[in-house]
Amino acid sequence: MQSEEFYFSQVTLLVTHYNRPASLARLLSSFASLGCRFGEIIVSDDCSTAENLMLVKKLQAEFEFKLITTPTNAGLGNNINKGQRNATLPLTLYVQEDFVPLALFPQKLSASIRFMQEDSSLDIVRFYAYQRFPFLKTFAEGFSQMYFNPADILSTYNKFYLYSDHPHLRRSDFLNKFGNYKEGVNVEKAEYSMMMSFLKRKGKGLFYEDFKGLFDQKNSTEEPSTFKRNWKRHPSNILIGAARHLYRHIKFNLNYYF
Numbered sequence: 001m002q003s004e005e006f007y008f009s010q011v012t013l014l015v016t017h018y019n020r021p022a023s024l025a026r027l028l029s030s031f032a033s034l035g036c037r038f039g040e041i042i043v044s045d046d047c048s049t050a051e052n053l054m055l056v057k058k059l060q061a062e063f064e065f066k067l068i069t070t071p072t073n074a075g076l077g078n079n080i081n082k083g084q085r086n087a088t089l090p091l092t093l094y095v096q097e098d099f100v101p102l103a104l105f106p107q108k109l110s111a112s113i114r115f116m117q118e119d120s121s122l123d124i125v126r127f128y129a130y131q132r133f134p135f136l137k138t139f140a141e142g143f144s145q146m147y148f149n150p151a152d153i154l155s156t157y158n159k160f161y162l163y164s165d166h167p168h169l170r171r172s173d174f175l176n177k178f179g180n181y182k183e184g185v186n187v188e189k190a191e192y193s194m195m196m197s198f199l200k201r202k203g204k205g206l207f208y209e210d211f212k213g214l215f216d217q218k219n220s221t222e223e224p225s226t227f228k229r230n231w232k233r234h235p236s237n238i239l240i241g242a243a244r245h246l247y248r249h250i251k252f253n254l255n256y257y258f
Contacts, residue, residue: 016046025059030100077180126164128215135147
């Protein structure tokens with residue numbers, strides 16, 4: 001165990017969970033092994049099976065987290081909403097249960113907290129992504145500020161994703177400013193809706209450029225990912241891809257401006 005220097009007293013660690021107690025145990029153990037302690041920990045569970053929920057409750061005794069449950073499975077949007085509503089500290093570190101923090105993370109989380117305390121206009125600091133955000137201005141300590149130009153039709157529509165539900169630090173009143181996650185829809189639609197809200201309300205955030213250097217995403221055969229991406233949205237044919245790109249750009253701008 002490392003020193004107590006990584007006690008984040010103003011941060012709620014919010015973990016969303018569904019039927020993967022071994023992954024949850026790995027995540028919480030990894031934070032502990034890095035010397036990370038938080039002002040509070042919330043695990044928001046989306047109606048796991050009785051067997052898995054029993055294992056989560058055993059972890060609760062070890063890691064002393066607040067467990068928020070629900071009688072029916074309601075999807076990721078509801079799981080994030082109910083977890084966030086129970087946060088009592090100024091900042092929330094949001095992480096899904098299949099991620100593992102790496103050695104550099106506590107240092108960069110400390111820097112992120114300082115950035116958000118010094119600049120009240122910052123809404124979010126992002127720590128992980130599948131690919132680099134395309135428009136960045138160098139900020140400090142490996143972080144860059146994201147910026148957005150809705151009129152740029154030539155760039156990939158990855159530029160839209162100033163917000164992502166991958167690991168990030170945000171203000172705990174985030175949902176007051178940007179609205180709740182949309183519920184009763186699939187994960188991709190819920191994330192897209194939140195991304196649109198973030199853009200329309202002029203959200204401001206930082207992005208860690210070495211985005212594979214702070215977290216690793218791990219899924220085992222015993223506890224595979226419960227999310228299945230709709231690959232029809234990601235066509236390999238160039239002409240179809242270009243047509244979809246144009247369609248999304250027009251649709252996006254109609255949503256953004258109107």
